[in-house]
Amino acid sequence: MDETWIFQFDPKPKSAPMHRRRPSSPPPKKAKVTQSSGKVMLSCFCDCDGIIMTDYMEKAKTVTGEYYSGLLKRLRSELARRRRGKFRSGVLLLHDNAPAHRARQAAERCGFKILPHLPYSPDLAPSDFCLFPNLKKSIKRRRFEDSTDAITAVEAWFQAKSDTFYSQGLLKVKERWEKCVTQLGAKDILNSPRRYSLAGL
Template structure:
């Protein structure tokens, strides 16, 4: 509301365009770079079934692109969301899977905060434009970006352990 004379014209309003929405990215990476990305379809939810299917695809991708890693075992670091603790995941994590799951409750990843900055400003026409920008950002990172990021995670783990799980500043 604003004060105006009865004879004055109504105020101009900016036209708001509809957002193309959000899309959830699940990303698997190691010191050599991105292993696999998965962009969840709009309207779907992360369930135990969805997440175990994602891990099966990750296992296949690891066997294809990172020869020998599955034999020595793979550590997965993820939060303690219900889907990550689901029955399907426990069944998948049998002796043959070679996946070792580490749950955490604090943000210690360094990939996503770095990713958010360059894609925060531009307005994308649709989801495919946003996905293209994210994939281009992944490709543009230096050879040492991912390995340095994992070393920082290791340092943050040590801080978390010495502080007995209390909050760790960046």
């Protein structure tokens, strides 16, 4: 599970072309393009078979512990409906260490077991290196009329992805965790608060 902002317009950064100019000439003027103020917070729950549940929150609101607890209750209902066999065998919930996500009691009441996640470690969150980057790339530079239009585009992108897209993303989590433990040591990882990144391993 993870969250990300979905903008009604998010410009794609472009590298400026290099033009030869005299040392005394002023630098060329560039048009400044910024993100739109219209946005929604996407909360996404998925497993190896695809998207289980999504939630969209307007920008004026905040993801609190109470709000997140409500999402977990909804997730439990969706799992019972969509993944009945898997739900009976137990649910492992992987999310980051945002304050709202520390509602451990709410997760336990729903029957979820929370997997430990290292602080400041986006390399070990599947949404940060697999799901969201690909989603953001697909909607870059697209202008949506409103939040509903943006949400429709996001949901269409989710539905267009094959089951292997999600399963391969979760397999990468396992591989990265194993690599992290092998290279750094499980005891050192769990006892140290510093950032762990697999980019250089």
